[in-house]
Amino acid sequence: MQFMLLFSRQGKLRLQKWYVPLSDKEKKKITRELVQTVLARKPKMCSFLEWRDLKIVYKRYASLYFCCAIEDQDNELITLEIIHRYVELLDKYFGSVCELDIIFNFEKAYFILDEFLLGGEVQETSKKNVLKAIEQADLLQEVSYKEAETPRSVLEEIGLT
């Protein structure tokens, strides 16, 4: 896989992960182009498209589009399931994930992705194993900062729950 992008229906980029070296300018250009292309597609259309010399595999979950660029030899269907497994991981971690979770906890979204995919390849497909690694970190965090801040939920605080 060469890169993965998460963006909203409004075209706002929520997560970007690049597995090939590209300049910031090039990354922005690619993002703009793909967001436009994918958003222009109708529901029911197929989830794959040719783009430059790559294959794009995308899927929409509620308000978010997950979009992966893979190489010619790569398997489209298994990529579609990479996306789904990632969504499952986020869902399990955040408990019924929504776009706001990913906005306010973007760093977590990156950490989970790194446990699942590394260098553009699947590293660990077991949901249990991936979440175990993340869970440990959260437990550490709980202990360290309980005194420093009021343990109120963020969503509660900004009136989103």
Next chain:
Amino acid sequence: MPAVSKGDGMRGLAVFISDIRNCKSKEAEIKRINKELANIRSKFKGSGDKALDGYSKKKYVCKLLFIFLLGHDIDFGHMEAVNLLSSNKYTEKQIGYLFISVLVNSNSELIRLINNAIKNDLASRNPTFMCLALHCIANVGSREMGEAFAADIPRILVAGDSMDSVKQSAALCLLRLYKASPDLVPMGEWTARVVHLLNDQHMGVVTAAVSLITCLCKKNPDDFKTCISLAVSRLSRIVSSASTDLQDYTYYFVPAPWLSVKLLRLLQCYPPPEDAAVKGRLVECLETVLNKAQEPPKSKKVQHSNAKNAILFETISLIIHYDSEPNLLVRACNQLGQFLQHRETNLRYLALESMCTLASSEFSHEAVKTHIDTVINALKTERDVSVRQRAADLLYAMCDRSNAKQIVSEMLRYLETADYAIREEIVLKVAILAEKYAVDYSWYVDTILNLIRIAGDYVSEEVWYRVLQIVTNRDDVQGYAAKTVFEALQAPACHENMVKVGGYILGEFGNLIAGDPRSSPPVQFSLLHSKFHLCSVATRALLLSTYIKFINLFPETKATIQGVLRAGSQLRNADVELQQRAVEYLTLSSVASTDVLVRARPSTPVTEPVLTDPSPWARAPGLATGFSTGQGRGLTSPQGGSSKFPVSLGSSPPSPFHLALFPASSSGLEDIGPPIPEADELLNKPQTGAPVILSPPPPPPRFVCKNNGVLFENQLLQIGVKSEFRQNLGRMYLFYGNKTSVQFQNFTPSVVHPGDLHTHLAVQTKRLAAQVDGGAQVQQVLNIECLGDFLTPPLLSVRFRYGGVPQSLTLKLPVTINKFFQPTEMAAQDFFQRWKQLSLPQQEAQKIFKANHPMDAEVTKAKLLGFGSALLDNVDPNPENFVGAGIIQTKALQVGCLLRLEPNAQAQMYRLTLRTSKEPVSRHLCELLALQF
């Protein structure tokens, strides 16, 4: 997993993010960000007594990261992030690494610090820290990281005491470094141990390791060969396992789909296993996968079918890769055939794509063809353009002689409604198929004309050039092409490409349909000319060439066409190419009229075409008969050296030598000209072995003002010439066409310099092959250098044996001193000053002579320009007179020339005056030029 506590460690960050989200405008957002950046900057600078604690540092670094990910530039904070790396709190370290991974910085001091921190973590024996460090290396993947760590990571990967999660990260980290800089990753003893990770108990380790091995084995297949049997046995165990055996590695009732796909990919790096047992086991696996596809699904969830089919498609890829098991190939094809009608768009798309590769296998080509109706239906009914495109690709791939007509007609029909994005590709595909599988060429012509009619804008030059090439080279289709294109042009709105093709084909072969009063020459002309004014310059240039050909083909159109050429809109056209063509063609048409119709064939009825066939040497053998590549890039460009096209399309800059108008082997156009010397009487005389001597024909005055044409023609031989001159250099191409069906023997053309001409003119050439086959044409190139002024042209002596009888002829080569003329523009004042300077009696030559041709000012102008001098306006007080100037370039010296031509229409006389700095030149030029009027 409790749904609390996510990120609530950083309340300030959450407040900042919601602030940004509440911003109503881009400006407000930027303002808020700048405020935050200023705040963070001051915190980072903070005075000594208020040093930031780890938590605050983490929070601010995280805010910077958020700002960067919003798309803003961040130019500070790297040092604080690096500080976080050495924190012993996991979350601080984690944020530090995330920042470094996202905002890679090339500052070398920073890199040293980062590498130090990574080194410490790798050595820490704390698996969580080691994994963070490995993730960072894998995310950055730079060469510097490779240099620092490429040697350590293999060790970590194969160490007996490494934790599984560390091994997984190490494998993929190494893969990323290897992809970025393969030279930095040393191969060695560890490679064998990496292969054995395929046997590892931990599925996650195997999953990561297969990716690494797949990449490494491509460069060193032999070193990793043992992976084949290990991969097969691993795959076999997964495929035959029950759907719940693998616990958390089972995905929607499919055992280890990611690992299965990766193993199948790895096997595609190698040919089929040599070991019969391994191969047998693998074939069994592949069959099991194909069998499972027929089983009822274990779940209705799309994830189940996707995972299952991902393995199926990868299995089919492997079967296609081996291309050696007919049975499996046909089964694969049948399976894909089922998918072609599946309700899931994704599966239809993939089935079409995969079948494309199956179509190229000899074992499955026929099986693929049985699905033609389904694929055609897909082309018509699929709602998603990307699926339709796959269908078009597949139709193209499955096309052969048996179904070409059906496929081409379906693609043509599709083209009428096809998406603009893929029209050009479809057009090219149709053109390639039509040519490749054409049995009768009338079908091919119909197809291409249909292409132009339906999607003219998308018909590239390659495509319509190609139809001209084919029509030119196939006698059997020329009449049909002329008739069809004539009909197509009847449409009130036809595409410009149709006009181009029509212009060319009617110009060459319009005579073949001229017998029908509905397409008589005047009708053909007015039909073409009705399109003229709406066309681009390039097309109009092409049409002008067609018109001059018409004058040649159909003398009855001459007056009309001359009228068109003479119109101010042509002769004074702002476009130099059009103007040049109009002027030259007008001249040409009047030259041809006198010579051909009056002198040469006084008794010939005017209606008989001078030329009925393209000259035989116009049809060089060896024209490419197929597109060399599927993309059609291999088309011979008609603009290229081996061009078969008589018309330049105006895309090349107008040549000062007027070459653009007469490329090499055009058909027919050169034949407009004065009578070709015929030597019938001589040839018909009984021969007794003595060479047939053909007396040199009179000097070729017709080549004084032009550079191309037929130099000589009799029943045996035609000699064409094409030349260009620049400064004191020239290049001449002679084309010898054998008009008979018998080979010429001992064919030796040579250039002869009479007298001391060789001191004035150097001509170099190469020997030709001694045989010229019947119907063939050979080309000879002469390189000419003018050393000094000269008066007599060099001679061309041609000797050969025809049917045992020696033949010999000698011709004057059309090289005259005026060929080395450089036109010179000057103002009236300068002209008169120089005129006076050349006032010695011997510098001037004058001739008063009777006009041999109608006195047409435009024609005269064209001739003077063709002669090589510049024409100077507003110099002579009498506007009827012509004044010109130029310089003759020789190696030894330059000769300035001034000329004046005074026509007297009443007396039908001319007075021509030449003044040059060299006496013989004046006289010679005067004699040459006087013969032209």
